[in-house]
Structure formats: structure tokens, C-alpha cells
Amino acid sequence: MEKQHNWPLWEIFIRSKQGLDHKHVGSLHAADAAMAIENARDVYTRRMEGVSIWVVESRHIHASNPDEASSFYDPANDKVYRHPTFYDLPDELKHM
Amino acid sequence: MTAASETIFQDKIDQDIRIEPKDWMPEAYRKTLIRQISQHAHSEIVGMLPEANWITRAPSLRRKATLIAKVQDEAGHGLYLYSAAETLGISREEMIGQLHSGKAKYSSIFNYPTITWADMGAIGWLVDGAAIMNQVPLCRASYGPYARAMVRICKEESFHQRQGFEILLVLSRGSAAQRRMCQDAINRWWWPSVMMFGPNDDASPNTAQSMQWKIKRFTNDELRQRFIDVCAGQVKLLGMTLPDDQLRWNEERQHYDFGPIDWEEFRNVIDGNGPCNKERLAARVQAHEDGAWVREAALAHAQKKIQYGKTA
Amino acid sequence: MTTQHTIDYALHLADNALVLGHRNSEWTGHGPILEQDIALSNIALDLIGQARYFYQYAARLMNAAARPGEPEVTEDVLAYLRDSWDFRNCLLVEQANGDWGKTILRQFFFSAYQYYFYKELQRSRDGELSAIAEKALKEVTYHLRWSSEWVIRLGDGTEESHSRMRKALDELWMYTGELFQPADYERSLIPVGVAVDLAEIRPLWEERVREVLKEAKLVHPGSMRADGKATKEWMQGGGKQGRHTEQLGYLLAEMQFLQRAYPACEW
Numbered sequence: 001m002e003k004q005h006n007w008p009l010w011e012i013f014i015r016s017k018q019g020l021d022h023k024h025v026g027s028l029h030a031a032d033a034a035m036a037i038e039n040a041r042d043v044y045t046r047r048m049e050g051v052s053i054w055v056v057e058s059r060h061i062h063a064s065n066p067d068e069a070s071s072f073y074d075p076a077n078d079k080v081y082r083h084p085t086f087y088d089l090p091d092e093l094k095h096m
Numbered sequence: 097m098t099a100a101s102e103t104i105f106q107d108k109i110d111q112d113i114r115i116e117p118k119d120w121m122p123e124a125y126r127k128t129l130i131r132q133i134s135q136h137a138h139s140e141i142v143g144m145l146p147e148a149n150w151i152t153r154a155p156s157l158r159r160k161a162t163l164i165a166k167v168q169d170e171a172g173h174g175l176y177l178y179s180a181a182e183t184l185g186i187s188r189e190e191m192i193g194q195l196h197s198g199k200a201k202y203s204s205i206f207n208y209p210t211i212t213w214a215d216m217g218a219i220g221w222l223v224d225g226a227a228i229m230n231q232v233p234l235c236r237a238s239y240g241p242y243a244r245a246m247v248r249i250c251k252e253e254s255f256h257q258r259q260g261f262e263i264l265l266v267l268s269r270g271s272a273a274q275r276r277m278c279q280d281a282i283n284r285w286w287w288p289s290v291m292m293f294g295p296n297d298d299a300s301p302n303t304a305q306s307m308q309w310k311i312k313r314f315t316n317d318e319l320r321q322r323f324i325d326v327c328a329g330q331v332k333l334l335g336m337t338l339p340d341d342q343l344r345w346n347e348e349r350q351h352y353d354f355g356p357i358d359w360e361e362f363r364n365v366i367d368g369n370g371p372c373n374k375e376r377l378a379a380r381v382q383a384h385e386d387g388a389w390v391r392e393a394a395l396a397h398a399q400k401k402i403q404y405g406k407t408a
Numbered sequence: 409m410t411t412q413h414t415i416d417y418a419l420h421l422a423d424n425a426l427v428l429g430h431r432n433s434e435w436t437g438h439g440p441i442l443e444q445d446i447a448l449s450n451i452a453l454d455l456i457g458q459a460r461y462f463y464q465y466a467a468r469l470m471n472a473a474a475r476p477g478e479p480e481v482t483e484d485v486l487a488y489l490r491d492s493w494d495f496r497n498c499l500l501v502e503q504a505n506g507d508w509g510k511t512i513l514r515q516f517f518f519s520a521y522q523y524y525f526y527k528e529l530q531r532s533r534d535g536e537l538s539a540i541a542e543k544a545l546k547e548v549t550y551h552l553r554w555s556s557e558w559v560i561r562l563g564d565g566t567e568e569s570h571s572r573m574r575k576a577l578d579e580l581w582m583y584t585g586e587l588f589q590p591a592d593y594e595r596s597l598i599p600v601g602v603a604v605d606l607a608e609i610r611p612l613w614e615e616r617v618r619e620v621l622k623e624a625k626l627v628h629p630g631s632m633r634a635d636g637k638a639t640k641e642w643m644q645g646g647g648k649q650g651r652h653t654e655q656l657g658y659l660l661a662e663m664q665f666l667q668r669a670y671p672a673c674e675w
Contacts, residue, residue, distance in 0.1 A: 006189045007391060007441070009182065026245070027179040028443055029188055031394035031561070032401065038554055039443040042450050043172050065118060141442065148437035152430060155666035155675040156484045157463070160433075161456050167436050168449040175442050213666055213675070263675075271673050379438065387440025389572070390508045393565025400564060 009058040010036040017050035027058060109310050114240035117183040125309055128302070129239055130184050131200075132311060134191045137177035139203035140170045142195075142376050146210040147219060155213060159263070163216060166256050173249045180241040196381045204362065205288050207370030214267055214274075214281035220260010222282075222289040222327065228253050229323050230293070233313035242311070261330070268334045282331070283339045290354075291362045293320035321351055328352045410600065414534065415469050416496065416593035417603055419486065420648055422462030423497035426487060427656070428518060429455030430663060431505055440508055447554060451515065454547040461540045463487060488667040492656045496591070499647040500583035502656045509562050509569065510576040516555035517580060520616045521587045522548045524609040533601040556620050563624025573626055581629040585643025588613070594648075 007029040013022035025044045030036035036055040045051045101120045108115060115121055144167050151167065154160035178188050194200035205223050210216070231253065234246040267278040294316040297303060306312035314322075324343075331338050342355035364370065432452035439445030463483035470481045479485075500518060505511045526548055529541035562569040588606040590598070597603035621628050630641060646652070666675070 006187070007395060009188075026176055026241075027182060028175060029441065030443065031391070032398040034557060035394070035443075038550075038557075039447065042446045043175055043443065063118065144437040144445075151433045151436055152662050153665055155488070155670075155673075157426075157456065157460050157487055159675055160430075161453060161460070164433050164436060164449055164453050164456070168446055168453070171437075171442055171446045171449070175446070178442075266674055269674075271670065273670055274673060383438045383440070386438075387508065389566070389568050390440035390444075390562070393569030394561050396569075397561040397565040 007031045010040075010055045011058050011061060012036075012040045012044055013054040013056070014040070014044055015052040017048070022052065022054050030055075106308075109238045109308075112236070112238075112310075114243065115238050116240045124305075125311075126184055128306065128309070129242065129311060130181055130186050132306075133177055133181040133184075133242055133245075134186070134194070135201050135203075137174045137181060137191065138195045138200055139206065140174035140177065142202045142206045142380060143223075144170045144174075145376055145379055146206055146208070146372070147216060149210050150213060150216055153213070154216075159216075162259055166220070166259065169252050169256065173245075173252070176245040176248055177242075180239075180245045183241045192384065196377065196384065198368070198377065201366065203292060204365045204370065205292050206376060207365050207373045208285070208288050209371050212277050212281060214264065214277040215285065217260050217263030217267065217278065218281040218285040220256050220258075221264055221330070222260075222285050223292070224253060224257040224260060225327065226289050226292040226323055228257060229319050229326075234311075236310070236313065238310035261334075264334055264336075268336060278334065279336050282334075282336055286339050287358065287361075288365075290320060290324065291357060291365075293317075293323065295359070295362075324354050325352050410596070410602075411469055411473055413593040413596050414602060415466050415473075416591075417597055418462045418466040418469070418537070420496035420591065420593070422459045422466060422486070423495045424459075424501055424518075425455045425462065426459035427495070427497045427659065428501035428514075429453070429459060430659060431501065431503075432511070432515070434505055435511065448511075451551050451554070454544075454551070458540065458544045458547070459487070461543075465536045465540070484667070488664045492652050492660055493650040495650060495652065495656060495660070496648050497652075497656075498583065498586045499644050499653055500580065500587065502647070502653060502659060503580065503583065504655055506576065506579070507572060509572040510579065512555050512558040512562070513573065513576045514580055515551065516559045516620065517584050517587075517617070519548055519551040519555050520613050520620075521609075523552045524612045524616075525604050528604040528609060531601075532603070537602065559620050559626075560624045563621070563626045570625065573624065577621075577626060577629060582642065582644050584617075585641065586645040586647060589643075589645055589648070591648040 008031075009027050010030055010033075011027050012025050014025050015022040028036065028039050028043060030039050033055055037053050040053045040055055041051075045053070102122065105115070105119070105121060105125075108119075115125075147163065147167050147170075151160065151163050154163050178191060181191060182188060191200065195202065205226075210219070228250065231246055231250055235243055235250055237243045237246060264278050264282075267274040294300060297315045297317045300316055303312060303315055307315070328338060328343060328345075340355045342353065344353050345351075346353045365373070368374075429452045432448050432455065435448050436445060436452075439448060460483055463486045466486060467481040467483055474481070500514060503510075503514060505514075523545070526541040526545040530538050530545065532538040532541065559573070563573045564570070588610045590603075590606050594603045594606070598605050618628060644653075667673075
């Protein structure tokens with residue numbers, strides 16, 4: 001198994017020039033915040049001027065659970081989604 | 097427990113309400129989506145290679161710039177799709193691993209070589225054309241992140257196809273050698289493009305379930321027929337022909353009849369025997385391995401910065 | 409012959425941008441991670457865009473000065489039909505990409521130069537040149553930031569990345585001097601306020617390079633060596649005058665092939 005050198009996942013929020021708020025547009029991998037912002041500019045704004053970019057590491061986002069009558073969720077599960085690296089699972093566990 | 101959630105889930109789909117990452121979903125839906133989205137992402141990335149091949153030889157500055165932009169768009173599309181797939185519980189690293197090990201597939205079309213400049217035109221017109229036909233319906237796919245990625249992709253894709261067609265148009269009005277180059281590229285890319293839509297419906301066992309889940313909106317044969325109908329008309333504008341002597345308008349069906357597809361070639365290319373399978377994969381593996389020290393260094397530096405911050 | 413000098417100057421600036429843009433574009437599809445593939449392609453696009461503006465300007469000047477009956481000069485004629493002895497790019501930009509470290513270091517040296525250069529060129533008496541500089545400065549500001557960060561990341565990353573950066577520094581340093589050696593056409597345009605006085609921007613470039621190399625934990629090549637002797641800074645040159653390294657010939661052979669093999673065709 002190769003050394004862990006996976007860049008963390010970041011969620012990207014963009015407010016366009018005429019926009020009122022930041023919108024979630026997707027995610028990308030970067031080694032640090034500066035890189036994440038530059039990548040976001042390249043990928044999600046195609047270098048448009050006057051846009052505001054917020055980047056947040058995915059693991060730092062906490063989200064509500066969907067409003068479902070039958071809630072099957074562990075209330076402690078407030079991660080953004082099922083991303084596997086949020087969970088400290090043993091290396092031997094595969095396909096999860 | 098499961099029966100009720102299945103019902104809620106399918107109801108949402110039937111009402112065209114998007115399924116979002118944290119919603120309950122059948123395991124099979126999640127697995128199928130991961131496979132479909134990641135394979136689509138892999139296709140975008142591998143698809144960069146046959147076109148990147150001609151960047152350094154693009155015959156004018158304008159073509160050079162637009163080709164770089166197109167290939168860059170494809171990288172971006174791959175990224176949007178990996179991003180969508182990651183919301184389902186798989187990491188980019190794992191998906192890349194599947195691609196490199198040969199476990200995951202990518203669109204068979206990219207296993208063909210680009211041997212003349214005209215191939216850039218043919219790929220834009222035919223391959224992107226086929227991709228668009230597939231992708232537009234997916235803008236209404238049931239899974240939110242996937243649909244949103246597709247909307248973004250479709251916005252950028254139409255300029256690719258127009259570009260490709262324009263390349264061929266200019267060639268078709270050029271010198272004898274250029275006209276020959278144009279027809280030759282069409283002759284080589286036509287059937288592989290037709291095969292992009294996958295096996296016939298009766299040989300596609302997954303189609304029914306995917307349609308019910310609305311992660312597939314039209315069948316392979318439906319899309320293929322539409323594609324052929326459109327291209328048969330467009331090729332006339334180029335003054336060129338499609339390499340199918342059985343291509344004929346059928347007044348009764350209101351569609352073009354067309355010749356037999358070589359499914360053996362299709363199967364072989366999928367299985368790894370296409371002209372460029374090995375090179376394409378090798379190039380991706382090489383880039384990944386060559387880049388390991390870079391990725392590692394960037395992470396190491398990020399850690400150091402945190403340490404520096406603490407001691408500052 | 410100021411017009412000829414301006415033409416030569418514009419070609420020099422165009423060639424710099426085109427050759428580096430071309431080199432960067434060779435990475436497309438082969439970068440160390442998808443996001444960086446996109447970043448470097450973006451930089452390549454910016455550079456090719458700059459090249460096109462300069463070529464188009466040179467072409468206009470050449471056409472205006474041409475005798476009747478002479479074939480029209482276009483950006484493509486200039487890019488695709490000149491041989492290496494007529495190319496005026498610096499030797500730095502034609503160097504082979506090497507690994508990612510060499511590529512970003514080359515970019516850093518050049519972007520730092522372009523940054524201070526365009527800042528000055530904005531004030532050129534030549535309206536075209538100053539307009540191009542203004543547009544390009546925005547892009548180059550980003551290129552400089554991006555490449556500086558990478559030099560630091562890799563210089564101060566792992567042992568392997570550090571040693572690769574040292575090697576890259578060894579290989580590229582001798583090409584940096586030429587950036588500040590004015591060619592004849594530059595010398596004649598400086599007093600008339602058209603060209604940038606390279607002597608003025610040189611200390612700014614040196615300061616920036618010193619800063620970044622320091623943060624990257626890389627030894628500045630101009631420093632004293634371990635044995636107490638100062639490193640002799642012999643710089644390569646000649647690119648601005650059309651005397652290139654062996655690299656450029658291959659680059660042009662590839663780039664120009666179609667136009668040469670199928671002359672006088674539209675693409």
C-alpha cells in the first residue's frame with residue numbers, strides 16, 4: 001500500500017460578480033487552502049473576474065440530516081456526505 | 097424499514113425530485129451510480145490523450161489555443177464527475193486505482209489513435225456529438241450531484257462539437273490533400289462513434305433498472321438512431337460520405353437504416369485489444385507515478401506550514 | 409529604422425510567450441494531478457494569447473511597411489514559417505520541460521520577469537504595446553503567484569522534492585541572465601520610451617527571486633560556495649539574436665510540420 005499522500009477534499013463555494021450569495025459548485029483536491037482557491041478559480045470560474053471564492057475542507061462542514069419521516073440516520077452523523085475519508089477505518093477494510 | 101424507504105426513494109424519482117447525497121438509497125443504486133459516474137469521469141480523462149496528441153502540432157495559433165482549451169475542458173469535466181462520484185462514498189484515489197488496474201472501464205472510443213489533424217475535427221463532430229446526445233438527457237438524472245455536473249458539462253460541450261465540425265468544414269473546402277484527410281478521418285471514426293452508444297438494447301440487461309432509476313433516460317438504440325439520423329444530414333454539408341453503404345433514409349420509419357455494427361471489434365476494444373488501450377492506460381499510470389513525489393511534497397509542505405504557524 | 413526595431417521587439421515578446429506556452433502545453437494530460445493539469449494549461453493559454461497579440465501587431469507593422477505585391481503577413485506566417493534563426497525568444501523558455509520541478513521553476517523565473525516587465529511596458533509610448541501589457545499583467549500576476557507557491561512547496565517539501573529543485577536550479581540558472589541583456593533593437597527603443605529598460609527591472613526581479621528561493625530553503629546560486637569562492641555567474645545568451653540551443657529546432661519542427669508539409673492551406 002503506497003504512502004498516504006492523498007490531498008484532502010475541499011468544497012467550493014462561488015459568488016459570481018452579480019451574485020448575492022456563495023453557491024456550492026462542487027469539490028476538488030488540493031494540498032492547502034491557497035492551492036484550493038487557485039484551482040477553484042481555474043476549474044469552476046474559468047478565471048472570471050470579480051468572483052468570490054470560498055473553500056472549506058469537506059471534513060469541516062457539518063450538515064443537517066434530510067427531513068424524512070423515517071429517519072434512519074445516526075444523529076451523530078452530521079458529515080456532508082458519505083465520503084470515506086471522514087471515517088477512521090482500518091486499512092484492511094476494503095470496498096467500503 | 098427498507099420497504100418504506102424504497103417506496104419513498106422510488107416516489108421521489110418518479111416525481112423527478114432529486115436524490116441528494118445524504119438521502120437513503122438502495123445499495124444497488126449507489127453502486128451503479130458510482131460505476132457509471134466514475135467511468136464517465138475516466139472517459140473524460142483518458143479522452144484528453146488522443147487530442148492532447150495534436151496540441152504541439154496544431155496548424156494555426158487559433159487552432160492551438162482552442163484545442164488546448166478543449167482538452168482542458170475535458171480535464172474539468174473529469175473533475176466535476178469525480179467530485180460527483182465522491183459524494184457517494186468513494187475516493188478519487190480509489191477510482192484512479194480502479195482505472196489504472198484495469199478494473200474500471202472508460203469509453204472504448206478513446207482506444208483509437210489520432211493519426212492526422214483531421215481526427216481533431218472528427219472527434220469533435222462525431223465523438224463529442226455522441227457524448228452530447230448521451231449527456232443532455234442526463235441533465236435530468238435522478239441523482240442531484242450527477243445532474244448538476246452534467247448541466248455544467250453540457251454548457252461547455254456544444255462549443256466542442258461546433259469546433260470539430262468547423263475544422264472538418266475548412267478541410268473539406270481546402271486542397272485535395274486536405275479533402276482526402278477529412279474523408280479519411282470520417283472513415284475511421286464513424287463506426288467507433290456509433291459503437292459509443294453501447295450494445296443493442298436486447299444485449300443490455302442493466303438498461304431497464306437504470307431507466308427506472310432515471311440514471312438513464314433513453315435506451316442505447318434510441319440514442320444511436322438519433323445520432324445516425326443527425327450525422328447523416330450533417331455529413332452532406334461537408335460534401336463527404338459516411339462509410340456505410342447501407343445508410344439509407346427509410347420513409348416509413350422516418351429514420352435512417354444503417355449497416356451492421358462489428359460487435360466483435362467492439363468487444364475486443366472493450367477487453368483491451370484496441371489499437372491504443374495499452375498506451376492510454378500506460379500514459380495515465382505514468383503521469384500518476386511521475387507525479388507521486390509532487391503530491392507528496394505538497395502535502396509535506398502543507399504540514400510544515402501548519403507547524404511554522406504554531407511556532408511563529 | 410524604428411519601425412523595424414519595434415517589429416523585432418514585438419516578435420521577441422511574441423516568441424517568448426509562444427515558445428513557453430508551447431512547452432507548458434506539452435504537459436496537458438500528463439500532469440501530477442488533474443487540478444494542476446488545468447492550471448498549467450490555463451497558463452499556456454494565457455501565454456499563447458499574449459503571443460497572438462504581439463504577432464498580430466508585428467504583422468500589421470510589417471504589412472504597412474511592405475511593398476505592393478508582397479504576400480500578406482499574418483500571426484500564423486510569423487509563428488509557422490520562420491526558422492529558428494529568426495526566432496527571438498530567450499533561451500530559458502525553449503528548455504525542455506524536465507520534471508514538474510524544472511517546469512515550475514522555469515515558470516517562476518520567467519513570470520517574475522514578465523511581471524516587472526509588463527508593469528513597465530504599460531507605460532510604453534507605443535499604444536499597442538502598452539495595451540497588451542495592461543491585459544497581460546493581470547494574467548502574469550497570477551502566474552507569478554502560482555509558480556512562486558510551487559517553488560516554495562517543492563523546495564521546502566520532502567527531501568526528494570528539495571533535491572529535484574536543486575537540480576532544476578543548477579540547470580536553469582545560467583539562462584536567467586539573458587532576460588536582462590538588451591538586444592540591439594531593445595537598446596534603440598529604450599531612449600524613445602517604447603521598450604522597457606531592463607536594467608531598471610533587474611533588481612526587482614533579483615529581490616523577488618531571492619525572497620522566494622529563501623522561503624523555499626534553496627541556496628541562491630549567486631551565493632558563496634562551501635569552499636568560500638563565489639560562484640562564477642556565466643550566463644548563456646544569444647536567443648534574442650536568433651542563436652538558439654539545440655532544443656528550439658525540434659520544437660519548431662514539431663510545431664510547424666503541418667504548415668510546412670501542406671503549404672498555403674487554410675486550417
